[in-house]
Amino acid sequence: MHELSICQALVDQLEGIAAQHPGKQVAEVYLGIGPLSGVVPQLLNDAFSVARAGSCADAATLHIHESEIIVRCLSCGKQSPATANRLLCSHCGEWQTELVSGDELLLERVELEAFEQSGESSQKYH
Amino acid sequence: MCDTCGCSITEGNRHLIDEGGKHEHSGAVEVLSNLLHENNHTAAHNREHFDRHHVLTINLMSSPGSGKTALLETTIEQLGEKYRIGVIEGDLETENDAARIRAKGVPAVQIMTGTACHLDAHLVHSALHDMNLDEIDILFIENVGNLVCPASFDLGQHYNVTLLSTTEGDDKPAKYPVMFRAADAMLITKSDLLEVLGDFDPQKATQYLRNLANPAEVMTLSARSGEHIDLWIEWLQKRFQEQQQRIAGGETRRPAIQADGIALHAAR
Numbered sequence: 001m002h003e004l005s006i007c008q009a010l011v012d013q014l015e016g017i018a019a020q021h022p023g024k025q026v027a028e029v030y031l032g033i034g035p036l037s038g039v040v041p042q043l044l045n046d047a048f049s050v051a052r053a054g055s056c057a058d059a060a061t062l063h064i065h066e067s068e069i070i071v072r073c074l075s076c077g078k079q080s081p082a083t084a085n086r087l088l089c090s091h092c093g094e095w096q097t098e099l100v101s102g103d104e105l106l107l108e109r110v111e112l113e114a115f116e117q118s119g120e121s122s123q124k125y126h
Numbered sequence: 127m128c129d130t131c132g133c134s135i136t137e138g139n140r141h142l143i144d145e146g147g148k149h150e151h152s153g154a155v156e157v158l159s160n161l162l163h164e165n166n167h168t169a170a171h172n173r174e175h176f177d178r179h180h181v182l183t184i185n186l187m188s189s190p191g192s193g194k195t196a197l198l199e200t201t202i203e204q205l206g207e208k209y210r211i212g213v214i215e216g217d218l219e220t221e222n223d224a225a226r227i228r229a230k231g232v233p234a235v236q237i238m239t240g241t242a243c244h245l246d247a248h249l250v251h252s253a254l255h256d257m258n259l260d261e262i263d264i265l266f267i268e269n270v271g272n273l274v275c276p277a278s279f280d281l282g283q284h285y286n287v288t289l290l291s292t293t294e295g296d297d298k299p300a301k302y303p304v305m306f307r308a309a310d311a312m313l314i315t316k317s318d319l320l321e322v323l324g325d326f327d328p329q330k331a332t333q334y335l336r337n338l339a340n341p342a343e344v345m346t347l348s349a350r351s352g353e354h355i356d357l358w359i360e361w362l363q364k365r366f367q368e369q370q371q372r373i374a375g376g377e378t379r380r381p382a383i384q385a386d387g388i389a390l391h392a393a394r
């Protein structure tokens with residue numbers, strides 16, 4: 001279950017960010033995950049509740065945004081949506097394409113809140 | 127963490143940066159870093175070690191039992207006189223594979239991963255401390271037998287070689303696209319069993335690989351009968367020569383496809 005390793009790495013990054021903001025804890029975590037990242041969002045979500053325990057992100061909510069697979073054709077140059085095991089150009093059928101998106105494994109944004117505040121009254125930004 | 131290296135900016139997300147810039151405002155921090163950022167940095171560091179010592183490093187991945195260790199044994203028999211070979215063995219529990227390699231007179235470091243079903247760059251970095259890279263030309267890393275997670279972790283290798291044995295289905299590339307997309311070469315192993323089995327079609331397996339937009343070379347071979355092992359030996363020697371040329375030109379190489387952002391990482 002590599003989702004747990006990945007969540008441990010995520011919590012380490014969150015600790016680094018929280019350390020730059022004394023008195024604050026992590027409230028919201030936004031991830032961008034692509035179908036070709038090799039990570040299953042549901043498993044990542046489950047692993048996060050284990051990995052965050054006792055960290056600065058103990059009370060954090062994880063938001064996972066799943067990206068779409070888009071390929072660019074090396075032959076006709078057009079972009080098209082694709083599925084994980086058929087990365088072909090839907091315009092001309094060519095198999096030689098390059099991935100524009102779909103393999104993301106990104107920590108996109110983190111929102112912090114003051115320690116004392118409960119989830120309810122915490123100020124949200126964005 | 128490197129906040130400014132931009133190592134995770136891709137065409138797909140660049141607009142986020144262009145629109146707002148890398149910014150932080152009262153409480154919200156735009157990060158845009160790869161979740162495996164630390165691993166990727168350590169992998170780049172490992173690659174520097176390999177390049178500095180003129181070593182070619184190959185990561186072998188497959189399901190359990192597809193013939194990784196058998197292929198290494200044959201490779202050592204064929205190339206052991208010409209190149210100094212070293213092996214890092216990843217295994218959940220045992221030292222068995224390392225013992226098989228040492229029996230061939232080649233240094234092997236065993237990493238027992240315990241519950242972790244994949245190798246990561248940190249594990250490989252520690253293993254390097256037990257290995258004298260000055261005495262190695264080609265280093266093989268035998269990853270844990272697993273088609274799911276090893277592809278997500280860059281180790282610092284120059285090439286990924288994925289094995290698919292004829293006792294598995296020829297549609298494995300379609301079932302495990304993340305793993306097979308990352309292959310720089312695909313070896314269809316245990317070809318001596320093709321006739322007995324009758325239902326594995328190497329051409330179909332190749333087609334499934336092409337459906338992943340992967341142009342990797344496909345070799346159908348057998349460590350047991352020796353069939354087409356010469357193709358693999360030739361492939362390796364070519365890659366070794368290219369590696370020496372790259373080093374002479376101050377360049378390095380990362381596997382063809384990796385998780386998002388790694389490609390933007392090391393010096394270009």
Ligand SMILES: Nc1nc2c(ncn2[C@@H]2O[C@H](COP(=O)(O)OP(=O)(O)OP(=O)(O)O)[C@@H](O)[C@H]2O)c(=O)[nH]1
Nearest residue numbers: 189190191192193194195196271316318348349350
């Ligand atoms: N018929 C045949 N059997 C093979 C061949 N190569 C390996 N085997 C057999 O397949 C089994 C597994 O081989 P290994 O080399 O241990 O496979 P592995 O991928 O290293 O296995 P793990 O490290 O456990 O994942 C053994 O019983 C081998 O004898 C081959 O070319 N032909």
Ligand SMILES: [Mg+2]
Nearest residue numbers: 194195223268
């Ligand atoms: Mg083995």
Ligand SMILES: [Zn+2]
Nearest residue numbers: 073076089092
């Ligand atoms: Zn096209």
Ligand SMILES: [Zn+2]
Nearest residue numbers: 128131133391
């Ligand atoms: Zn960096």
Ligand SMILES: [Zn+2]
Nearest residue numbers: 128131133163
């Ligand atoms: Zn970085």
Ligand SMILES: [Zn+2]
Nearest residue numbers: 171172175251
């Ligand atoms: Zn080092």
Ligand SMILES: [Zn+2]
Nearest residue numbers: 002243244275
């Ligand atoms: Zn794993």
